[in-house]
Amino acid sequence: MSAAHAAEAEPYQPVFVGKTLDRLNEIIARYPAKQGALLPALWLVQEARGWISDDAMAEVATVLDTTAAHVKGVVTFYTMYHQHPVGKNFVQVCTTSCCNICGAEDVVKALLEETGAKELGATSPDGKWTVIEVECLGACGFPTPILVNDDFIENVTPEKVPELVRKYR
Amino acid sequence: MGYPQKPHPKETVVLSEYFGDPEARTFKGWVKRGGYEALKKALAMDPNAVTEEVKNSGLRGRGGAGFPTGLKWTFMPKEKKGPHYLCVNADESEPGTFKDREIMRWTPHALLEGTAIAAHAIRAEVAYIYIRGEFTEPWTVMTQALAEANAAKVFGNITIYLHRGAGAYICGEETALMNSIEGKRGNPRIKPPFPAVAGVFGKPTTINNVETLAAVPHIIKRGSAWYKGLCLSSPKSTGTKLFSVCGHIQKPGNVEVTMGFPLKDVIYEMCGGMRPGRTLKACIPGGSSVPILTKEETEKCLLDYEGVAEAGSLLGSGGVIVFDDSADMVYQIMRLARFYAHESCAQCTQCREGTAWTTKIMERILAGKGQMKDLDLLLDLSENMTGKTICVLSDSCATPVISGIRKFRSEFEDYITGKKRPVMVA
């Protein structure tokens, strides 16, 4: 059962109203077909809600004249869209080869420990941290790069982790 | 030398001249540095003349395939029957490559200017710059730069939009990128039709890499003869190229050199060489999808399309991954296989199943449970994954496996015979 259904006591509030709808309409105008605005629309949903629920997918489908099934196929294709709620700070650590040989896996370990998330993909008990390994972040010359939400941080080492975590806590 | 390092005297600094210079990011700062003069010149030229100039320069696609840029532009329909599109591939995701990121971070206007010139040449009214979702900083910089350039109305009747990806390596494949812009899964398309016939939104489309387009204003401004003259070895490879150097290296970063420059000089001189007490073991010269070179091959390799091919690999995207003698090649090849298995779009059988299977076999070897026949199986499986699918992601997974086993077989055998202790749990 989806989280959306579990919380059915609260009716779904649409994302695309007021200013967000205006922003979407401005984006739709950039493409000759409405569906072109799908990826940007999903970004707007994630910006507003932190994740993309099944109900939100259905709303996006309606707004862009496509189907919920299509939207879901797209959401599950792109790894940056969250299909479940995540911690307030979503941390993505690059562990592909170039960073790997420079110690990325130690950075992951330090982050899991320091944030209390303990396991990859799990959210820390205080709800503040989710840490995942990702494939190449495209900053191989700055090992190890990590993304904390939209902040791109280069040259992270296990030693720098405690300070970094303090900053976001 | 690209940010964060200081330029090295042996570099030929064209694209990276203003890396690390915050003022160059602004419209005013860019104009002050001679920016947008090339665009003004190009917009006054016949589109075909612009294409001809780029064709004469010998510029080849910097995204990996190395296809002649000007020639690609000529594939667009001669008679314009509807909209034409330009797609800019800023989905830089090839492990080991981080040059487009620096171009966008430091010289966003170079990309915008090149984009507008290319759009003019192919007679496109709209250009989409597809920036990978993880590139948050380049996204912010590009957004700001585009707003400033739009305010200054420099693009004539060409409109440029930014489109943000959302985490999918495969969207760097040109037709996958087009599907992604159309709001679809990033599945590569079967060809034909080719993009110049039916690309994004089914219309004639040209797609170019960031570095390719960033070079275009220089060609227009300084002429194709100048660009063509930038050549140290093969006349088929001209201009300068950014090489992203990373891995076991003292000073990682981007190096800009003239085509044909020796790889060993890049590694040992410009990037500071190996860490103390370490020696070079291997190098992947063109991003993770190309064959691994041994130390000997690396030291003989000249950095241009032909030179790297002669050394036994491919120039690819110019992502130079350096491994010293501490590197566990088996583990690193497993990481690459896992990367491709994670990124496979799931369309073609060989790729969807083969990348995952390859990863499992590699993991088993690393867990000390491999058998000698697994190496033959890996080679056979890799052969089966090569040249049989819609795009080359499957081939890219097979390539490091094949070259890895051929060149570093003893490291695999050490795990299998128990000479080396397992590093993974099966």
Next chain:
Amino acid sequence: MADLVNLTIDDVAVSVPKGTLVIEAAKQAGVLVPHYCYHPGLPVAGVCRMCLVEVEKAPKLQIACATQVTEGMVVRTRSGQAKSGRTGVLELLLINHPLDCPICDQAGECELQDFTFQEGRPSTRYSPTYPKRFNPVEDFGPDVLYVPNRCILCTRCVRFMEDVAKEPVLNVSERGDRAFVGIHPDAQLDHPWSGNVVDLCPVGSLLSKDFLHKARAWELDKTASVCTGCSQGCNVTLDLRDDTVVRIRPRANLDVNQYFICDHGRGHYRWMNRGDRVEAPLVRDGADLRAVDWDEALDRVRTLLKGAGGSAVALVSPKTSTEGLYFARKALARFNWSGAFQVVMGEEAPLAGVPNLALRAERAPNGKGAELLGYTRDYAAALKAAEKAAVVLVIDDPEAQIKTSGQVIYLGTAAPASLNAAIVLPMALMVEEDGTYVNRDGRVQRYFQGRGTPAMARPAWWVLGQLADVAPDSASAAFDVMAADVEAFRGMSYATLGLAGQRTGAGAGVPA
């Protein structure tokens, strides 16, 4: 005539129209290139990579489903290289496919089984210690189950819903080897044509709940037939297990239904298995109906008809064969004749991606045939006429409510509910006889006998043909008599109709 392109496939020379795909050209050379994602009724996807073939001068293997023929092309489907490419695909398809054929509905008609048998490896190299991909069975809709473990991601179902049904409720979800066919939690696979995904699925991943565990494929006897669900006349195959119809599947006919049938038609077979059949001719003696043999029954009919005068009315089911309707009319020819049929109406449900294909509102497979033979749709008028008619012939309408001062002859599959018939004659069901229907576009199409008749029941053409001067001795002969007599069928015969049928008037020189 389209431009022809000459090529050779496995050393067989063929000429095919320009633009033909190699996989289709190969069929002309008698070669079936193994494939999964390709289906002639769907847009080309080129994703399973199974149909790899060697094309001379091409640097690598090509997929036959997305490669167009060129002049002088030399294709080798059985070369070592081509075969090893396909064997490789099969091995990869099987690494995550459960070997649960003994409990899989598709076994026996599974393309993965067939091609693995044909050119797969004798055993896998996939370690038995690796877990196979697992996802629970999903309930997709009213009649469709999805077993993701068996799925080979060919995407035929997704493309059917998207490009043919134009109701894209299915998707490919996730990526890499985690991918599966998905559906939004709020969506249902309940489009009126959605059952086709079960036929399209080359493996046992999409299953019909209706057919679930009913029969093994090799237990089925297949009969070419025509759907009785509406007036579209979709070509179908009836699958019978021990004389019971257990499944209806589409039979390709590019002019009528391409490769598809609707769910209404797919489920419209239970009436063929009804148990309350009339099994012997019955004649009325006073208040009772008495079973008699055919000779006596037919004598009674002849006597009745001879003794009557004035008007006669035929009230017929539009599921009756054209041949039966013809001889019914002929039997009543010397009367002031009128005939009508009643059409049950339902909702029209088009298949958006195929022109002129819909579940038609008229749920009558042979209304057009009846009309060509002079029957009308004005059932009410016929009922009125029946009141004063001397003879009323009712064909296979057990629910008919008729008031008449004349005599009622009833010919049908099930006993009439409330008719005070003088004679009741047992009739074969369409699956028990050879016959023809005429679809709404005037296409005359044959259906074939799939099982024997129960007890003494006989086809309508046989029963009513016995009343003619020269009784036909086969359905084919019955048709010939009609074709010689009725303009619309002129020039046609069972031989010319074949399996695909012909438009009325075709024999008379009007192009089909």
